[in-house]
Amino acid sequence: xxxxxxxxxxxxxxxxxxxxxxxxxxxxxxxxxxxxxxxxxxxxxxxxxxxxxxxxxxxxxxxxxxxxxxxxxxxxxxxxxxxxxxxxxxxxxxxxxxxxxxxxxxxxxxxxxxxxxxxxxxxxxxxxx
Ligand code: HEC
Numbered sequence: 032x033x034x035x036x037x038x039x040x041x042x043x044x045x046x047x048x049x050x051x052x053x054x055x056x057x058x059x060x061x062x063x064x065x066x067x068x069x070x071x072x073x074x075x076x077x078x079x080x081x082x083x084x085x086x087x088x089x090x091x092x093x094x095x096x097x098x099x100x101x102x103x104x105x106x107x108x109x110x111x112x113x114x115x116x117x118x119x120x121x122x123x124x125x126x127x128x129x130x131x132x133x134x135x136x137x138x139x140x141x142x143x144x145x146x147x148x149x150x151x152x153x154x155x156x157x158x159x160x
Contacts, residue, residue, distance in 0.1 A: 071106070072102075072105060072154070073154060075150060076150060076151055076154045079143070079147050079150065079151060080102055081102075082141055083130055083138075083141050083143060083147075084100075084102065084129065084130060085102050085103075086134065087130075087131075087134070088100045088101060088102050089101060089102045089103045090103040090104075099116075099119075100116050100119070100120065110158070113158060114158035114159070117154065117155035117158050118155050118158070120151060120155060121148075121151055121152040121155040124143050124147075124148050124151060124152075125148055125152065130143075
């Protein structure tokens with residue numbers, strides 16, 4: 032009798048541990064830390080930069096473009112520099128100055144949409160104190 036009680040207790044313990052661990056993983060994958068650790072670029076914004084900017088603004092891209100913004104080196108920028116660049120980026124796409132006209136001619140279907148611009152500028156705003 033005692034033995035079966037302790038076996039039941041053991042199973043209950045394992046079940047709780049299992050639920051806790053799987054639940055913990057689910058929570059931490061979508062929890063506050065994963066959403067926007069200061070400085071890193073959220074996935075949805077990064078996808079836009081990858082498709083629309085990184086032909087030029089990343090390692091292997093255009094030297095002039097990279098001297099302004101190099102997304103491959105983004106993580107090495109200071110928070111102040113990231114804040115400045117993020118605000119420049121929002122500005123350039125809002126005014127339609129980036130991506131360049133020549134690039135847009137070759138990639139018309141990748142022209143920034145209003146929802147992309149909103150998303151990027153909202154992200155840029157998160158740097159403001
Ligand atoms: C076809 C290449 C190309 C693409 C694509 C491109 N850029 Fe640029 N970008 C440049 C070049 C070249 C410069 C430097 C212009 C200069 O110095 O006059 C530049 C400059 C900039 C600057 C600095 C401008 C300033 O005067 O302060 C920002 C910010 C910028 N780009 C953001 C972006 C963003 C955001 C995207 C994507 C939405 C993008 N660029 C796409 C080539 C590109």
